[in-house]
Amino acid sequence: MSHLSERPEKPVVGVSVPHESAAQHVTGTALYTDDLVHRTKDVLHAHPVQAMKAHGRITALRTEPALAVPGVVRVLTVADVPGVNDAGMKHDEPLFPDEVMFYGHAVAWVLAETLEAARLGAAAVEVELDEQPSLITLQDAIAADSFHGARPVMLTGDVEAGFADSAHVFTGEFQFSDQEHFYLETHAALALVDESEQVFVQSSTQHPSETQEIVAHVLGLHSHEVTVQCLRMGGGFGGKEMQPHGFAAIAALGAKLTGRPVRLRLNRTQDLTMSGKRHGFNATWKIGFDAEGRIQALDATLTADGGWSLDLSEPVVARALCHIDNTYWIPNARIAGRIAKTNKASNTAFRGFGGPQGMLVIEDIMGRCAPLLGLDPMELRERNFYRQGQSTPYGQQVTQPERISAVWQQVKDNGAIAARRREIAAFNAAHPNTKRALAITGVKFGISFNLTAFNQGGALVLIYKDGSVLINHGGTEMGQGLHTKMLQVAATTLGIPLHKVRLAPTRTDKVPNTSATAASSGADLNGAAVKNACEQLRERLLQVAATQLGSSASDVRIVDGVARVLGSDKELAWDDLVRTAYFQRVQLSAAGFYRTEGLHWDAKTFQGAPFKYFAIGAAAAEVEVDGFTGAYRVRRVDIVHDVGDSLSPMIDIGQVEGGFVQGAGWLTLEDMRWDATDGPNRGRLLTQAASTYKLPSFSEMPEEFNVTLMENATEEGAVYGSKAVGEPPLMLAFCVREALRQAAAAFGPGGVGVELASPATPEAVYWAIQGARQGDASRNGHADNGLAANGFAANGHADNGKNRTAATTLSGA
Amino acid sequence: MVAARITVNGAEAQISPAAPHTTALDFLRERGLTGTKEGCAEGECGACSILVARPGVTKPTDWVAVNACLVPAAALDGQEIITSEGLATAGEPGTPPALHPVQEEMAARGGSQCGYCTPGFICSMAAEYYRSDRCAHADPAGGTDVDAEHGPNGFDLHALSGNLCRCTGYRPIRDAAFAVGAPTDEDQLARRREQSPPAPVATEYTQDGRAFLRPGTLPEVLRLLRERPDAVVVAGSTDWGVEVNIRSRRADCVVAVDRLPELRELRAESDHIEIGAAQTLTEIERRLDGRVPLLAELFPQFASRLIRNSATLGGNLGTGSPIGDSPPVLLALDASVVLADADGEREVPLSDYFTGYRQSVRRPGELIRAVRVPLPLSPVVAFHKIAKRRFDDISSVAVAFALDIEDGIVRKARIGLGGVAATPIRARAVEAALEGKPWAAQTVEAAAQVLRSQGTPMDDHRASAAYRSAMLGQSLLKLYAQNTEGVSS
Numbered sequence A: 001m002s003h004l005s006e007r008p009e010k011p012v013v014g015v016s017v018p019h020e021s022a023a024q025h026v027t028g029t030a031l032y033t034d035d036l037v038h039r040t041k042d043v044l045h046a047h048p049v050q051a052m053k054a055h056g057r058i059t060a061l062r063t064e065p066a067l068a069v070p071g072v073v074r075v076l077t078v079a080d081v082p083g084v085n086d087a088g089m090k091h092d093e094p095l096f097p098d099e100v101m102f103y104g105h106a107v108a109w110v111l112a113e114t115l116e117a118a119r120l121g122a123a124a125v126e127v128e129l130d131e132q133p134s135l136i137t138l139q140d141a142i143a144a145d146s147f148h149g150a151r152p153v154m155l156t157g158d159v160e161a162g163f164a165d166s167a168h169v170f171t172g173e174f175q176f177s178d179q180e181h182f183y184l185e186t187h188a189a190l191a192l193v194d195e196s197e198q199v200f201v202q203s204s205t206q207h208p209s210e211t212q213e214i215v216a217h218v219l220g221l222h223s224h225e226v227t228v229q230c231l232r233m234g235g236g237f238g239g240k241e242m243q244p245h246g247f248a249a250i251a252a253l254g255a256k257l258t259g260r261p262v263r264l265r266l267n268r269t270q271d272l273t274m275s276g277k278r279h280g281f282n283a284t285w286k287i288g289f290d291a292e293g294r295i296q297a298l299d300a301t302l303t304a305d306g307g308w309s310l311d312l313s314e315p316v317v318a319r320a321l322c323h324i325d326n327t328y329w330i331p332n333a334r335i336a337g338r339i340a341k342t343n344k345a346s347n348t349a350f351r352g353f354g355g356p357q358g359m360l361v362i363e364d365i366m367g368r369c370a371p372l373l374g375l376d377p378m379e380l381r382e383r384n385f386y387r388q389g390q391s392t393p394y395g396q397q398v399t400q401p402e403r404i405s406a407v408w409q410q411v412k413d414n415g416a417i418a419a420r421r422r423e424i425a426a427f428n429a430a431h432p433n434t435k436r437a438l439a440i441t442g443v444k445f446g447i448s449f450n451l452t453a454f455n456q457g458g459a460l461v462l463i464y465k466d467g468s469v470l471i472n473h474g475g476t477e478m479g480q481g482l483h484t485k486m487l488q489v490a491a492t493t494l495g496i497p498l499h500k501v502r503l504a505p506t507r508t509d510k511v512p513n514t515s516a517t518a519a520s521s522g523a524d525l526n527g528a529a530v531k532n533a534c535e536q537l538r539e540r541l542l543q544v545a546a547t548q549l550g551s552s553a554s555d556v557r558i559v560d561g562v563a564r565v566l567g568s569d570k571e572l573a574w575d576d577l578v579r580t581a582y583f584q585r586v587q588l589s590a591a592g593f594y595r596t597e598g599l600h601w602d603a604k605t606f607q608g609a610p611f612k613y614f615a616i617g618a619a620a621a622e623v624e625v626d627g628f629t630g631a632y633r634v635r636r637v638d639i640v641h642d643v644g645d646s647l648s649p650m651i652d653i654g655q656v657e658g659g660f661v662q663g664a665g666w667l668t669l670e671d672m673r674w675d676a677t678d679g680p681n682r683g684r685l686l687t688q689a690a691s692t693y694k695l696p697s698f699s700e701m702p703e704e705f706n707v708t709l710m711e712n713a714t715e716e717g718a719v720y721g722s723k724a725v726g727e728p729p730l731m732l733a734f735c736v737r738e739a740l741r742q743a744a745a746a747f748g749p750g751g752v753g754v755e756l757a758s759p760a761t762p763e764a765v766y767w768a769i770q771g772a773r774q775g776d777a778s779r780n781g782h783a784d785n786g787l788a789a790n791g792f793a794a795n796g797h798a799d800n801g802k803n804r805t806a807a808t809t810l811s812g813a
Numbered sequence B: 001m002v003a004a005r006i007t008v009n010g011a012e013a014q015i016s017p018a019a020p021h022t023t024a025l026d027f028l029r030e031r032g033l034t035g036t037k038e039g040c041a042e043g044e045c046g047a048c049s050i051l052v053a054r055p056g057v058t059k060p061t062d063w064v065a066v067n068a069c070l071v072p073a074a075a076l077d078g079q080e081i082i083t084s085e086g087l088a089t090a091g092e093p094g095t096p097p098a099l100h101p102v103q104e105e106m107a108a109r110g111g112s113q114c115g116y117c118t119p120g121f122i123c124s125m126a127a128e129y130y131r132s133d134r135c136a137h138a139d140p141a142g143g144t145d146v147d148a149e150h151g152p153n154g155f156d157l158h159a160l161s162g163n164l165c166r167c168t169g170y171r172p173i174r175d176a177a178f179a180v181g182a183p184t185d186e187d188q189l190a191r192r193r194e195q196s197p198p199a200p201v202a203t204e205y206t207q208d209g210r211a212f213l214r215p216g217t218l219p220e221v222l223r224l225l226r227e228r229p230d231a232v233v234v235a236g237s238t239d240w241g242v243e244v245n246i247r248s249r250r251a252d253c254v255v256a257v258d259r260l261p262e263l264r265e266l267r268a269e270s271d272h273i274e275i276g277a278a279q280t281l282t283e284i285e286r287r288l289d290g291r292v293p294l295l296a297e298l299f300p301q302f303a304s305r306l307i308r309n310s311a312t313l314g315g316n317l318g319t320g321s322p323i324g325d326s327p328p329v330l331l332a333l334d335a336s337v338v339l340a341d342a343d344g345e346r347e348v349p350l351s352d353y354f355t356g357y358r359q360s361v362r363r364p365g366e367l368i369r370a371v372r373v374p375l376p377l378s379p380v381v382a383f384h385k386i387a388k389r390r391f392d393d394i395s396s397v398a399v400a401f402a403l404d405i406e407d408g409i410v411r412k413a414r415i416g417l418g419g420v421a422a423t424p425i426r427a428r429a430v431e432a433a434l435e436g437k438p439w440a441a442q443t444v445e446a447a448a449q450v451l452r453s454q455g456t457p458m459d460d461h462r463a464s465a466a467y468r469s470a471m472l473g474q475s476l477l478k479l480y481a482q483n484t485e486g487v488s489s
Helices: A022-027 A033-039 A115-124 A138-143 A159-164 A208-219 A244-258 A268-274 A313-321 A355-373 A377-383 A402-414 A417-430 A482-494 A522-549 A574-583 A649-668 A728-745 A762-779 A787-797 B024-030 B101-108 B118-129 B171-179 B188-192 B218-227 B240-246 B281-288 B293-301 B313-319 B326-332 B428-434 B441-452 B465-485
Strands: A044-051 A056-062 A072-076 A105-112 A126-131 A153-156 A168-176 A188-193 A199-203 A226-230 A262-265 A281-289 A295-307 A332-341 A434-447 A456-463 A469-473 A501-503 A556-559 A562-565 A571-573 A589-595 A600-602 A607-609 A613-626 A632-641 A704-709 B005-008 B011-014 B049-055 B061-067 B080-082 B203-207 B210-214 B232-234 B253-256 B266-268 B272-276 B336-341 B344-349 B354-356 B367-374 B380-386 B397-406 B409-418
Touching (some): A022 B118, A033 A188, A033 A199, A033 A262, A044 A115, A044 A126, A044 A244, A044 A268, A056 A105, A072 A115, A072 A244, A138 A295, A138 A332, A159 A295, A159 A332, A168 A355, A188 A244, A199 A208, A208 A226, A208 A244, A244 A262, A281 A355, A295 A313, A295 A355, A313 A332, A313 A355, A355 A377, A355 A434, A355 A649, A355 A728, A377 A434, A402 A632, A402 A704, A417 A434, A434 A728, A456 A522, A469 A482, A482 A501, A482 A522, A522 A556, A522 A562, A522 A574, A522 A589, A562 A574, A571 A574, A613 A728, A632 A649, A649 A704, A649 A728, A649 B171, A728 A762, B049 B118, B061 B118, B061 B188, B101 B118, B218 B253, B218 B336, B218 B367, B266 B281, B281 B293, B293 B326, B293 B380, B313 B326, B313 B367, B326 B380, B326 B397, B326 B409, B397 B465, B409 B428, B428 B441, B441 B465
Parallel strands (some): A044 A262, A295 A332, A632 A704, B210 B253, B232 B253
Antiparallel strands (some): A044 A105, A056 A126, A072 A105, A153 A332, A168 A281, A188 A199, A188 A262, A281 A295, A434 A613, A456 A469, A456 A589, A556 A562, A562 A571, A600 A607, A613 A632, B005 B011, B049 B061, B049 B080, B203 B210, B336 B344, B336 B367, B397 B409
């Protein structure tokens, strides 16, 4: 067992504990960035001036009328920027644009004594535009050849030979929806300037170091003049990895210019219209199977809707390409990726970061092709699982491929799948208007940032004279339980009870140059850094204890807050040990550091071993569909997921369940719509409120929901044998979509590939049912209503330019 | 100006100097009670849920959860509210507070992740915890009353239908909800239910020339409406609150009518039931207790419990939205509205009430006092709301049926439609296609064909026109299948 993964006696990791802030959450006393406003004096409120056109050059921006509004103090424009006018890292994202690039683009910000005054001030600012043609849909952008950023191609084997060897070749096209993060806490920042002109920004950010960097370059300061703190976030999901920087910079700029604290908090509409979402994708594909249904070759082009600026679109597309294989071996592949440039908010990181999009393409292909191959979808998937010694299309050998079939089998056993499939068949035979179906899908998700440099973490651990311990680390808390795990790691490494350890909010002046809390890597990177710092301290304390107890340090263990000599009853309590160490002038603080070993990645050739390991899981969903309306319920879900040896089981199960439901939301319910007409509101987000953009609620929760963590799953390459958990479970939700497809198929004669739009809303399921029924109209009482064909076409093309699954014919070769 | 005060977590707080449009949410946050959160500002997410002491249905007082983002602080003048902070019992200085039983369960079971939605869940859950007839429905053995939405402790999950969580996937929250026990005898909030609710007070709250007014009597309201035809009438403020927050509308004069006794009665006469226009949907649901089956089908599908705790039938008809949930049902019930003004009352059939998009025959100065549902009721009823989400969504189309079928013949048919035209409409051509005909597949197929052509459904972000039309026909086929097979499939 590796040093990193080995657990000591009585570890605090592995114990189920509630979230470290649970008591504050439930009493409403946990503070979020905007809760600090009422504790701060003389705050100014910032409100954006949003230009309500999709594209146009700004020809006039008159701020004087705003200054006439009572309470308005200042209007921030590009002229106020002392440093670099850029809110991102790619220099394609001006903080104050001279060209409006999407409907709702903020062109100026108004500062006022009250939010009401700032709003009225913003409404008074006059903006004139020279309107330009705009591209709203992915189709339009592709047709116009509008792309930006890298266009990677991932190649393995010989694709043409693979198709030549295939018994069946199918082609298709698939377009699927983007997804709004809908963290319950919208973007927020509160900036102050202190007596030495130091800028302090409280920000709801997953990436405080980058927020700091961007605030500094906008203000023309060095990083040591800017401190960013994140108390906690009310959800992030990737939406606060890149996007908070500009908002923090506006608040900081306002504070610098006025000398007063400035608060910027987006309301929900502003957040929805101004911040990026999960990238929607278009995929065109050609796949070859041998006579037994084993994939021989895949040729695909994935086009992401990047929005107006690059943001994180390039790494998102890279991860999409790296996950199109999911759990399946594809010996010959050519996968191209590109980023469409559209006049929409700039799409960004979202839990899974392109991985879900890549995997959705292959799972959709499997679901559509299985009936055409005459195979049960479950069987088709099993036949293609990775085996020992096989490599991904980007050249990394798949470690632990046996876990794919292990979790799959365990789901089948736990879920009594065979018996339930018989029950479902009997139910369906007896119910003409209601059908049930059950589907299993798997997940293999690579863990580490694709870009090797980001795979580092830092921590600062302080032990005070009274024996209490304070830890800082570079990760941020957004509800995922990272801080809880870090407390458990520190207590485990030091050998003390959990209550001895406290954690201070994430700040850039405690741990510098941190990576984003993203890519599921928070616990791996920061946990190993916390462990490293605690080990340094423990080694020093063991020396002190050895002297006190008359032994050698290698024979002393600290367990449960007591230092003991092996095979002796001599002991020294933690508090006494610490006090003694202080008087012996032993340093009681340590900075910890960790870098993930063994990674390499060549972005040019698109080959390498970018991932430390893979997280594995499988899920089965049973759905019931109403044939009259397409409405459905998720009756039961069974999940087995591999988190290594869990650091904190209740936290990890929470991540699995929450990720699953969020994934199911993306695939079935959450339906972003833009105005793609040529009307006056072209480019406007139509679903810009909670009333029109629907998240899963209690009614979408599986009625029976069983989650099991894989046992004896030690991961040698990560802290205390654990694995990352944040993102992978989201992709377990593919089984819901596949079950819906199969239920729709059950209304028809079978043997046809059923196309299902994504998200699979009741309407989309209804059209899928109509499509399935058309296979055998004579048996169907309601196929004569003449709506099936029209309806399907409307679903595809009429919804405000929002093209759904293209109705490409699947053709056997 | 009368001093306006709210009792917040047991302590009196002055509303002044808040502007009259200030929501209870902003009022609380400005006082440092930041546990109450803004997630959407339109009553969809429930992060702002608070408890209000209201006249009870089975006890003198109920603790009712409402969206603080929608209700103006001034509307709570003289009332008592509790926030998530107030549910915990303060400990000795320097020690953490003792958690409320619902807080205890939520914390221990992993019911919070990011914690932002949590205080709102806590308040909604506490309201259900204190629902006076909850424990009467407890079924610890897990019998027939227990399902995915009803716990063995009598907890109805619909109590949380207006709360969204983006982190947990809800399972631990459901576990917490289904684990809470009964309030103890010492529980102060449980005991508060035995006392009278705070009496309504007349409110005259003005700031900077804008006013929030709550006259004490109906005649005063009607006089005021005659003098101020520009006044915005509110009951639960579930619609007006959205206008204020999302569309930044401000009114010079807002008039609250939700505590007027004349608007809060429920009377069963021999030939009709009269429902006061300012009763909340929750109150109507609990008071009718299934006596009007079509309304009983409507209520669980109408927005969320948080909204139903404030929203009224008067409000739903007053805004006159073509996608309101109650008009199709009330049309199928042949209901009428009682309109009152300073000169008297008139009764208008609901089918004559709507005149255009958010337009009606209601004249300036007129107020909806009550809704009348004629008796006897048609026995075969259904309400089909087509939406993306089962809890708390807006319909793309809604169809309500009320049919009299005798000896296999459809004697009377009333069908109300929402979402297919500028107003809610009666499907008169479909009614004609059914009445006098045998209740048989052929009739139903033909009538469904007519139903599909009703109105002018449109394409929008909720659904395509083709789907809307299809669903109209499907709703009748589904009703027929359910009615003739006696099963849901």
